[in-house]
Amino acid sequence: MQTVFVSELKPFFDAVAEQMDLYVPKKTGAHYIYDKYDPADEAAVQFNNIRACTPVKEFLFPLRELAAVFPESLEPEEIRPFAVFGLKDCDLRSIEILDKVFTEEEFEDSFYIARREKMFIISSDCSEPGTSCWCTFSGGQPHAEKGFDLNISMVGNGFVVEVGSEKASEFVEKTKDLFAEVPAEALTERDAARTEARRRVDDNNAEYTLDEPANEVVAGGYESDVFDMESQKCVECQACTRVCPTCHCFYLYDTKREDYFAKMKMWDSCMRLAYAEVAGGENPRRVLGDRIRHRFMHKFAYFLDRYGINMCVGCGRCIDADSHKMDLRVVLKKLNEELKGAKEAKVAK
Amino acid sequence: MSKNLYQPVNSEIVDIIDESPTIKSFVVVAEEPFKFKTGQFVELTLPGEGEAPFTPSSSPADTEKMEITIMKAGRVTALLHESQKGQKVGIRGPYGRGYPVDDYVGKEIYIVGGGVGLAPIRSLFLTLVDRIQDFKSVVCRFGAKAPDDFIYKNTLFGAWQNIDGVDLKLTVDEANGDWNGNVGVVTKILNRGDVDVRNAVGVVCGPPIMMKFATLKLLEFGFAPKDIYLSMEKNMSCGFGKCGHCMLGKYYVCKDGPVFTYEQIKGYRNIWD
Numbered sequence: 001m002q003t004v005f006v007s008e009l010k011p012f013f014d015a016v017a018e019q020m021d022l023y024v025p026k027k028t029g030a031h032y033i034y035d036k037y038d039p040a041d042e043a044a045v046q047f048n049n050i051r052a053c054t055p056v057k058e059f060l061f062p063l064r065e066l067a068a069v070f071p072e073s074l075e076p077e078e079i080r081p082f083a084v085f086g087l088k089d090c091d092l093r094s095i096e097i098l099d100k101v102f103t104e105e106e107f108e109d110s111f112y113i114a115r116r117e118k119m120f121i122i123s124s125d126c127s128e129p130g131t132s133c134w135c136t137f138s139g140g141q142p143h144a145e146k147g148f149d150l151n152i153s154m155v156g157n158g159f160v161v162e163v164g165s166e167k168a169s170e171f172v173e174k175t176k177d178l179f180a181e182v183p184a185e186a187l188t189e190r191d192a193a194r195t196e197a198r199r200r201v202d203d204n205n206a207e208y209t210l211d212e213p214a215n216e217v218v219a220g221g222y223e224s225d226v227f228d229m230e231s232q233k234c235v236e237c238q239a240c241t242r243v244c245p246t247c248h249c250f251y252l253y254d255t256k257r258e259d260y261f262a263k264m265k266m267w268d269s270c271m272r273l274a275y276a277e278v279a280g281g282e283n284p285r286r287v288l289g290d291r292i293r294h295r296f297m298h299k300f301a302y303f304l305d306r307y308g309i310n311m312c313v314g315c316g317r318c319i320d321a322d323s324h325k326m327d328l329r330v331v332l333k334k335l336n337e338e339l340k341g342a343k344e345a346k347v348a349k
Numbered sequence: 350m351s352k353n354l355y356q357p358v359n360s361e362i363v364d365i366i367d368e369s370p371t372i373k374s375f376v377v378v379a380e381e382p383f384k385f386k387t388g389q390f391v392e393l394t395l396p397g398e399g400e401a402p403f404t405p406s407s408s409p410a411d412t413e414k415m416e417i418t419i420m421k422a423g424r425v426t427a428l429l430h431e432s433q434k435g436q437k438v439g440i441r442g443p444y445g446r447g448y449p450v451d452d453y454v455g456k457e458i459y460i461v462g463g464g465v466g467l468a469p470i471r472s473l474f475l476t477l478v479d480r481i482q483d484f485k486s487v488v489c490r491f492g493a494k495a496p497d498d499f500i501y502k503n504t505l506f507g508a509w510q511n512i513d514g515v516d517l518k519l520t521v522d523e524a525n526g527d528w529n530g531n532v533g534v535v536t537k538i539l540n541r542g543d544v545d546v547r548n549a550v551g552v553v554c555g556p557p558i559m560m561k562f563a564t565l566k567l568l569e570f571g572f573a574p575k576d577i578y579l580s581m582e583k584n585m586s587c588g589f590g591k592c593g594h595c596m597l598g599k600y601y602v603c604k605d606g607p608v609f610t611y612e613q614i615k616g617y618r619n620i621w622d
Contacts, residue, residue: 067355070396070439074353107589110353223618249593252355252586254399261396263355270593278584279401279423282557284597284619293618294596302599 004172004179005186007158010045013037013085015175020081020120023059025052034058034084047154048086049128051315055245056091057098059084060115061267067111067252068263076114083120085152090135090315092123092147094245100307101248111265120167123148125190126197132316134205134329137214140314142197153190157183160190208329210336214310218300220342221335227296228289230331233324236288238269240318240326241295246311249275270295296331354589357394357439358383363414365434368500369493372465373430374406374418379440385409387476388447388469388580388608392588393417394439395432399425402444402585404607406468406501408475415440418468418500444588445607448473448552448578457485457544461563463492463535463555467500469580470554474509481514488543489517492535492559496521496528516543535559536566546571554580561621564611574612581607581614 006012016022017037024044025032031053038044059082068074095116102112126133126142135141144151149168153160160182163169172179210217241247251268254261268275271291277283285291303311312328319327360383364376377393385391387409394400401423407416421430450473458477462470470491477487489509493499499506499519509517520531520538531538535555551567553560560579567577583595583602590604598617600606614620 068353068357068439070357070394071359071437073356076353101591104590107354107591109591248591250587250591251594252400252592254394254397256397263357263394263400265355268592268594270596276584276594276596278582279426280556280582282582282622284583284622286619286622290618297598298593298596302596305599 002163002169002172003182003187004161004163005158005182006161006179009047009159011178012159012161013045014039015178016083016085016120016122016171019171020083023082023084025086032086037085047124047127047152047159050126050130050133051088051090051317052086053243053317053320055243055317056084056087056094057245057248059119060095060098060112061102061248061250064264064266065111066262067265070261070263072260076111079114079118081118081120083122083149085122085124087121087123087144087148088126088315089123089140089142089144089147090133090313091245092121092144093138093140093313094315095121096147097246097303097307097309097311097313098248100309120171121148122150122152124152125154125194127154127193129197129201129204130316130320131204132319132327133201133314134208134316135314136198136201137205137208137329138310138312138314141194142201143194153193155186155189155193158186160186205329208333210332211340212336214312214332215301215304217332217336217339218296220339222293222297224335224338226331226334226338227293228287230326231288231292233326234271234288234292235323236271236273237323238271239321239323241269241271242267243317243321245315245317246299246313270298296328300332354587355441357392357400357441360438360440362432362434362436362438365432368418368502369498371498372418372420372500374416374500375429376414376416377438377440378414382412383415383440383443384412385415385443386447387450387472389443389445390585390588390603390607391415391417391440391442391444392585393429394441395425395428396437396439398428400439400441400586401425402588402603404469404472404580405443406471408472408479410476410479418465418471420465442588444585444603446605448476448608450476453477453550454483455485455548457549458487458552459544459549459567460487460489460552461491461535461539461555461567462489462553463559464494464498465500466555466559466580467491467505470552471501473552478512478515481512484514485548486544487515489515490520490535490538490543491517492520492522492538492555494522495525497526534562536562539563539566539570541570546576549576551577552580553577557582557621568611574615575610577611579609579611579614581609581620583607
């Protein structure tokens with residue numbers, strides 16, 4: 001992989017913004033959220049040491065969009081090329097998961113694909129993983145090795161830039177005056193930082209180690225009371241599914257406009273009471289515990305079964321967002337202990 | 350670029366048939382050719398109002414038009430019931446997997462239906478009757494609340510009673526008027542000797558409570574769970590396994606169903622709710 005070096009972010013951001021819309025993470029309170037880059041705003045040049053608190057899905061699958069109109073048909077609008085800076089490995093893996101759903105053969109979502117094709121991904125290493133970060137649990141790590149156009153690692157005197165795609169190669173070629181050769185010590189420094197970040201995540205999560213793969217732990221606990229117990233703490237705010245970068249449920253609804261009818265598509269949440277309700281009033285997940293159970297089963301077992309990939313990237317956003325601190329890791333650990341207990345009891349018999 | 354998955358095909362309601370006090374059939378003609386397999390469903394849009402899933406009740410062999418039988422059950426269906434001939438609608442689909450009719454060849458097909466559940470069953474029935482010599486027999490046991498609640502009365506009380514290879518019995522929960530047939534829920538007219546379970550498949554479609562007890566009855570008769578076919582009603586919205594509303598365990602009812610064998614879904618909670 002081609003690797004180059006840039007000593008400052010500002011000229012790099014400006015060069016990207018000249019070619020496409022650029023979105024950058026901006027510190028707001030304790031978290032980063034995305035905003036369009038403004039070259040005149042010095043504060044817009046930040047290296048986010050952790051993922052943003054908002055999910056990357058908002059760039060590909062907006063909160064609300066027009067999906068169809070009548071009586072004329074609707075095709076996706078022309079999307080301007082855009083870049084997103086500061087995505088982390090967990091974000092890139094969430095894109096991989098969304099791709100499975102929205103680019104599935106036979107049922108390709110043309111709106112998603114229109115955006116995906118125009119997206120230029122500039123990821124960066126996670127230098128300070130948070131206490132809720134548990135990416136290593138699901139096969140990730142605090143730095144990306146694939147899935148990006150460019151990846152940025154911050155080192156003492158600048159930034160190491162890895163070039164991960166043809167598109168990115170062209171960009172670097174076009175703006176080669178910006179870049180220098182990578183100093184040898186920069187790579188050593190980068191690798192040491194990566195090892196340290198990984199160690200932090202591992203340390204964070206040492207107590208949540210499972211005895212079996214998560215899908216088996218969850219499937220084994222399908223009838224467990226743990227979900228109902230957890231439901232007593234849940235206030236049904238649905239924040240967990242909104243901030244989740246892989247949750248992709250949506251709601252279709254029809255509406256009237258001045259001179260046409262529209263079909264809209266909007267994010268939805270499987271935690272919502274009426275989510276699965278049918279016209280006659282029946283609802284297989286009327287009970288909150290059943291909705292929580294379904295969310296876990298979908299995340300850790302059903303999706304894997306269908307697409308061969310775990311639907312949780314371990315970004316920890318849902319843990320941060322949950323007002324009553326429901327922690328996926330704790331729930332999995334409880335299920336793990338139950339399963340272990342049941343197995344031991346069986347052996348004892 | 351692939352076509353827009355969410356864009357319905359412009360269509361028109363060309364006729365409306367009153368079936369029962371709460372059920373009407375809508376004859377829909379699409380502007381583009383629209384084919385489906387029996388048991389598959391479509392998403393019907395009332396522009397500006399809403400969209401809902403229905404399994405066509407007509408034979409797939411009729412490619413000119415499609416009949417959709419709809420019970421007034423919610424907001425969109427109530428509005429559809431108020432609509433008139435000439436109403437512009439949209440249809441998307443067809444979606445999902447229907448009845449695997451080819452797998453039924455040489456077998457007895459034991460169809461248990463109730464209420465508006467006769468809609469998908471009518472499409473299946475017409476498909477089976479078109480090639481009736483391929484099957485050992487088609488045994489139908491249908492129920493309704495009261496005689497007037499039966500849909501497709503003309504054919505149900507008439508022509509369908511006299512098809513070679515078809516054994517059709519009806520029952521009502523409550524008799525009235527000049528009804529002199531069976532009285533009682535549909536499971537009351539299911540008998541062990543109706544079919545030979547060693548070479549039969551069961552097909553069940555109706556209100557959830559009826560589906561539950563009919564399925565239990567078939568199991569009691571010795572049907573294997575893999576031989577009981579259920580047309581599941583869940584909240585199918587997108588139609589292609591993305592929006593998530595209709596998930597039943599690991600399955601998307603819209604994509605992996607709506608027809609499932611009991612074997613596939615029996616391990617999940619609340620399947621009848």
